[in-house]
Structures are given as structure tokens and as C-alpha cells.
Amino acid sequence: MKKGKQVTANDVAKLAGVSSSTVSRVISDNPKISKATKMKVLKCMDELGYYPNANARSLAIKKTGTIGIIIPTTSEDYFSNPFFSEALRGIIKGASNSSYDLLVSTNTEKGEELKIIEKFIKGSKVDGVILMTSKVDDECIEYLNRIDFPFSLIGSSNNGDEKINQVDNDNFLAAYELTKHIIDIGRKRIAMIVGDIDLIVSQKRVEGYKKALMESNIQFDESLLFSGSFDEKTGHDYARQISKMELLPDGLIVADDLVAFGAVKAFENLGINIPEDIAVASFNNSVLAKYSNIPLTSVDINAIELGRQAMNLLVEAIENEVRGKQISIPYIIYKRQSSKG
Amino acid sequence: MKKGKQVTANDVAKLAGVSSSTVSRVISDNPKISKATKMKVLKCMDELGYYPNANARSLAIKKTGTIGIIIPTTSEDYFSNPFFSEALRGIIKGASNSSYDLLVSTNTEKGEELKIIEKFIKGSKVDGVILMTSKVDDECIEYLNRIDFPFSLIGSSNNGDEKINQVDNDNFLAAYELTKHIIDIGRKRIAMIVGDIDLIVSQKRVEGYKKALMESNIQFDESLLFSGSFDEKTGHDYARQISKMELLPDGLIVADDLVAFGAVKAFENLGINIPEDIAVASFNNSVLAKYSNIPLTSVDINAIELGRQAMNLLVEAIENEVRGKQISIPYIIYKRQSSKG
């Protein structure tokens, strides 16, 4: 309420003719309370429209019933990627089955994630934290791990996995299979565009890509590996750059459909045909991949499920002190026209 | 921290050789504190890695520094609509310029929004609330309005606008212009698919549609008005239904691109040509609209801006008691192949 005084446990107590202790016990469903007084108190609560003050409660019991979601900073970049919306949707879905609320970080400065996490934790705002992405030697993971605060990670980490709860696809394998598919349709000179190279997911995909090349005795060529943001322009720009190469690649693996689409459009404008001249395959399986002019071969990583399971895992971490549990979410490769053999 | 005792203002006070009152005054940047002690205290805070306990603070000052985001319940439906992701993105963007955190409702039961709002408010969890959609005679709006709790609405309302802060497009005008455009290319029998008919936005669009028809002396035909969810299937199903009509419509207005796309695909499969046989126009201007096989004429409602301004407006409502401010976000109609004349 704004001006009108808040209804307190004491008000309920008075009306019910009991003490506030008893009211409190009714709230927490303490089994020792007699059924009769419980009913009476419940009725009075209802009558007064009473809700316990969450701050007072949290202060007393040192639990908040809320979970912090750490969205990568600035993220004009990341966030325009549908992956985050989808994963967030999954998290909300998971949270709906629990009794937790979600506190979403509103990031300001780039690289301030750790500060936000500290504020959330030391300020007693959350009981646990979900990290939506991970970098190499991630300082947030390192911190959470060190103070043993409940958290779960969407993605993988390279620091001390044995204690970290993580939910991820097998990005190594996905990239490996995707590359292999492109090789299988007869391509030999395969370029790759990934996101920020500092991200674990980028690294894993590059590894998978390299392994597939190696297995087919194709030399990895540094000059065919690009990294950038998750937007159309990135794909567009790299495609133009690629088109100017002496030896045109005949295959391209891209980390996101929108980027891939930007590239495809650029190629088309340059008179380069997909898939005849260059076969293209990407990740995330967005509607765009399915329905664009030239349907794109794409890996569905099931971002909703990643989010949902990360949420469920976090609840386990908070309530049962689960640590080091790793969940792998299956991916599906949809083969479409952009990589027709 | 998990087990390790929390660092309190008292710890800082002891280290700095002052009282906790002084520490508190440093936190709130009270001007009466001497520069010297302020520096000293700040240093000690830093040294101990001190963050004030947000619950204790909120309890004392009766402000939380957080804002509640009410996402429509269940919303398998709503939420799959990119509009919500986009608007949420805008809200986060707006929040990043403020000092507020975001508490997102995790909905369980359909129609529980009011309960969630009450829990947020009476439980002292938030200083203000953003409503992401509005129904006719919306009980949440009625409640917030009655207790004069700061809130802002993405959309419009039909109860007591004079006190409600709202950010919206002119959906009446947008639908009117869109319909007029379809009429201008020579179409006379124009169907419409909107979302849930209880939503204010649906009502406004239907009104705009009707007005455009009336102005061109086209009789409104109830049997050409459909309402459903925001998904591909809805469009698909209604398209099949439409295709069976004795008199096939030659125009179609749809509330969302994905729905429109579902319809377009169904029509194609039935040998009905877009735009020759039926011209199609829709809302939201997603990537799909731009890049699908048959690019769709679509209204860009600028959902990000809707969210951003709703956030900014709410801050004004909280801090300056602003009420009844209405902001209109411009829309843009992109005319594409699906409504070529």
C-alpha cells in the first residue's frame, strides 16, 4: 500500500486474539499449531488482506525465495540473439513450478557482472544465481565457486567443473557433426564464423570443427575462422570479406541463424549461389532458418530446455546442496536446402 | 555468503572507529558527514567487501529499489510472441539507466496476475509495477489504480485513463491505415485475425479495421473476424477455414507475423496465391516478415521502445508521483510483397 499503513502480523494477531508468534507459525505452516487457532488466524489474515512483509521475513530467516538471473552486460549484442529470450523463457517456465521469484540483473557497464553478483549475494537479495553464459576463466564462476554459493550455469566452464552445476549442449559434438555433414556433401574448404572467441561455447565449437576437418585430412586454416557479434551485419560483412578471397570457401559454419542469414543475403547479392558455391549451416534453428528464402541447415539447441533445467538444477542446489551436476541437453540438426549436396 | 557471517555495518563501524549510524549516513551519502570520516568509512567498507543488507534497508526505509514485471499468465501463448521478449528487452534497457532491479513474476495459474501483484505490493517487494498487457475491465489496473500504487502499462486501458500511466501505439490508427492500404490496392472482402478478443489491443485494432471498411462503404462481416493465439497453427487453421468459404476473401489483416506466416503457408499449399488471390498484412515486423519467401507487409510497433518508455515512465511515477501520463510510440508500416497491388 502507498500511504495506508501496512497490515502487520500484529494486526492479525489482535483480531484473532493470539500472539504474533502464533501468526508467524501459521504462516510457516508449523505443525504444532492447533487446527482451531490455525483456521481462526487464517480467516483473520484473509479478512485483513494480510501478506507477510517479505523483507522482514528474509531478514529474519536469511532466505529470500528469489533467484538472480545474470544477463551478460551491454548485450545489445548478446541479447538481440533469440537464444537469450528463449532461455529466459525456459527459466521462467522452470520457476513457475517452484516458489521462487526471479530477480533480473539490469546491467550497466560492460564487465560489471561480478559486481552485480556480489551486490545480489552480499546484499542478501537472492538465494541462488543462474549464469546465462560463460567465458574462459570466468571470474563470476570462480567467485561463486569459491564462496560455495548455489548457482547453475547455462553452458560449460573451464574452471573446476567438478563442483559446478551446468546445463549445456554438447557443443563440441554438435559442431563436429555439422562440419562433418558439410564435408560429407563434398566440401573441402570450410570457413567458420563464431561469436566472441572468449566464450566457452565458441571455443568448443571451434574444437569440434577442427576435429572434423582433421579427421578428413583437411588442414585447419586460421584465415577461415572469424568471430564477431550475433547480428546480421556480422554475417554480411564477413561474407563480403570471404567473397574476396582468392580461393573461395565452399562451405560455411555459422554460430547463429541471423548471422548466417546476413551472410547468405550478401552472397546472393554477389552472385554467389547457396548451396552450389558455398554450403551454409548454422545454429539455433530460429523461424528464420526454417522459412527464409533459402532454408538454412541449423542446429536446434533447445534453449528453452536449457533454461528450464538450469532453473530446476539451481533449486536442487539451493535446497539439497547439489553440486557438480552436469546435464546435457540433446540438440537436433535440421538439414535443409542451404547444405543440399 | 553461505556460511561465513555476513559483514555488517557494525563491523565496518568498528574497523573505522565510528558508530553504525555514521556508516549508514555514508551509505546514503548524507551531506552532513565530514569528508574525512566519509573517506575513512568508505575505505573500511571496501576493505571488508561490505554491501548493505537490502532487506534490512528496505524494511527500515520502506523502499525496495525494485520494480515488478507482470508477465501474462501461462502465456505459452503470449510469451511465444516475440513482442514480449522485445518489450522485456526494452524494459531492461530502461532499467539499466535507473538504479532499479527487476523482479519478474513467475506465473503459475491462469488469471492469477492480481494475486501476484498483491503479493509483490503487500509483501513490500517492489516500489512499482509494469503491466505488459491489458484486458477489457482489467482487474489489475483497477486494483493498482484504486490503491494509487505506482505503475505503468504497456498498452491502453478502458478504466479511468485519466490516472493511468500508459505507453502504447495508436493501434486504432495503425489498423485503420493497414486496412486502408489493403483497400487501396483494390481489395473489398477483407478478413481479420486478431489475438484474444478480451485484450484492449485486439479491440482497438478491430475498431480501426471497421472504420476503414465503413469509410469505403464495405459492410463489416462478422464471419470474417477471427481471434486466436499468437502462433503459426492459428494462422494455418484459420487459413484453411477461410479457403473453404464460398466467397473467398481477397485481403487479410493479421495481428502477428508468425500467425500471418502460418496462414500464408496454408494458402500456398492450397494453391491460393499471395498477394494475387489474397493480400496479407500483419503486425510486429519480425525478421520473418522481412525475409520469408513472400515478404510480409507488417507494422513495426517498436516493442523495445514501448518497454523502455514504460520503464522510464514508471520511474517518474515512483519518484515524482506522475499519474495519467500517456505516451504514444510511433509505428511504421512496411509495405512488402504480400500486399503488392
Add this chain to the structure above:
DNA sequence: CTGAAAGCGCTTACAG
């Protein structure tokens, strides 16, 4: 089964 009292960690009016 229930109550009185102390405590959670902050803020602020009051006094100096």
C-alpha cells in the same frame, strides 16, 4: 499448543 523476548541489519529523529 502458545506467548514474551531477543534478534535479523539497517535508518533516523533526537540530543549534543
Add this chain to the structure above:
DNA sequence: CTGAAAGCGCTTACAG
């Protein structure tokens, strides 16, 4: 400019 004390609204060990 600074401190002691009371208060925000809950919870819980203790006593009965």
C-alpha cells in the same frame, strides 16, 4: 558533524 536508542515486521529458542 556524530552517537545512542528506538523502530521497521518478521522468526524462533526458550519457558511453560
